[in-house]
Amino acid sequence: MALHLTVDPDAPEPPYEQIRARIAERARSGALPVGYKLPTVRGFAEELGLAANTVAKAYRALEADGVVETRGRNGTFVAAPGDTAERETAAAARAYAERAHRLGADRAAALAAVTDALRAVYGD
Template sequence: MSLRITVAADAATAPFEQVREQIADQARTGRLPVGHKLPTVRGLAEELGLAANTVAKAYRALEADGVVETRGRNGTFVAAAGDAAERQAAAAAAEFAQRAHRLGLDRAAALAAVQEALRAAYDS
């Protein structure tokens, strides 16, 4: 298995987001198996013709999402993302539900807000 990423300079999506999205997709679909070691930040940056900070930002976002884990000097590896992603989504949903309730929204209004946010995120 190898990491395959292409970055379109003329795309509306920022380069770090293109890198993040492609790695996340490959991890989610199993093209990058759990435990697969990713290239170093500098190595991937050189390969893609990007600044190291751009790749580092993508790796940080992936780590925050539970898609990868950094093991110090040993490198960055694909994590068991499915479970982590589901746990984080459930925690975010619970937090939203509690906040919507505190704000006095009824279930229909809270659900409408979620549906609009999902439409904006997935249909863009």
């Protein structure tokens, strides 16, 4: 299975974000199975007509999100879903709650800010 993506140079999102979002969506939907080996950074950049640093930035973001894992010189692979994403989400929520508390926000204000942020990102 080949990874066919296109990058729209006129899109409002930068190319690395387009790559990140499309790979993440395919991995989460199962279109890219766990263990699928992604193309090399250089090879994929060449295929897309982009700088290698652009693809590398997308791969780093995907790894930080737990969507892929890099196995040294063996390459980059689609990771098993769940564990990393859940752990990172819980850590981000905890960090937000601690920061809101330090800033003096009460529970209702902190929850309202989260609700507004979720609505802005996920839509309503």
